[in-house]
Amino acid sequence: MTERWLIVGTDERMKLLAKELTDNQRTVYYKCTNKWDDALNKAALEFHPTILVLPIQPLKIEVAELFGINQVLIFAGRLDEQWNENLRNTKPVYYLQNEAFIWKNAALTAEGFLAHIYQQRVSVQRKKIIITGFGRVAKILALFLSRMHADIHIAVNSETQCAEAIAYGYTGIHLDKKNQCTADMIINTIPDAWLTKEYTQFIECPIYDIASAPGCLKELTLSQYELLPALPGKYFPQAAAKIMYETMLELIRRERNA
Known part of the structure; x- marks a missing residue:
């Protein structure tokens, strides 16, 4: 049939x-x-x-x-x-x-992010970049960016993920209002609205959100925030x-x- x-x-x-x-x-x-x-x-x-x-x-x-x-x-x-x-x-x-789909799609998402910022004429070499979350997309994106000599900081809630990020050779920090640092850009991969006005230092730089809905902003409107859904399908x-x-x-x- x-x-x-x-x-x-x-x-x-x-x-x-x-x-x-x-x-x-x-x-x-x-x-x-x-x-x-x-x-x-x-x-x-x-x-x-x-x-x-x-x-x-x-x-x-x-x-x-x-x-x-x-x-x-x-x-x-x-x-x-x-x-x-x-x-x-x-x-x-x-x-x-499906694990195979998730990882392949994560790689395209990471590559799509690079395509997007290059389209905006933004360079990543020697930049200090905070990636929030350390799931599949974050792991691949951190790998790509580190190979372009970016200074990668992984901000997470999980003690295990923080230790994992450090084991990979990145700087691991806990995602906390009292434990913030400045950066050239933040890339969010956490599919949760966690970013409040209390994250004063985090909201001073460009924020690119490549996570699934609903995005990371919570009761905030930021001019430097950019939500980037469906990057594989777009690029x-x-x-x-x-x-x-x-x-x-x-x-x-x-x-x-x-």
Whole structure:
């Protein structure tokens, strides 16, 4: 049976993913939208997808019920409570929980950040840079920046991550209002609103936020703050689509062999 893929999302990587997937074994329909509405219900009912691919961030649901996706294999990045309620009898496959996808996407995110600041004509060599958090994106970004001779400081809440950062050769500091230092820039990778006005020294320099929603600002508006979502799709959509393509096919293989 020919697979029928319905791919939804406004990120260019989703459009390129549809193109990558299209062959004699698959019929692919791409819908450029950030919401599930009556039009998408109609498209799903008419197309009868066997596989549905949703974007990393959950689509806004604007209908009382989702049609055309019963007994469909659903790939999703993140889903909110509304989606979970609508899919209570379905078990989505979360590609954002796949380690291979996470690391490859993290590398593109780090590279996308460099592309962005270079586009702004900002240099990183010999700069003192504070990276908040030390997850996958932070680790790769710190590696990239250190190879360009930046002075890397890792600010974290976790004692373990602080020790890990020091073991990697960076300066590790605890993310605390009383333990701050100045820098040429701050790059946030913590997906939490933690930055308050009490972080007086931190808010004196440019802040680039590459974390997932909601961003790091808490009850603050800063002119030097820049939120940079979906960097892989913005700067490297073809490579980002390729990562999704490889991940989907591998996850399907695992599902079928389970």
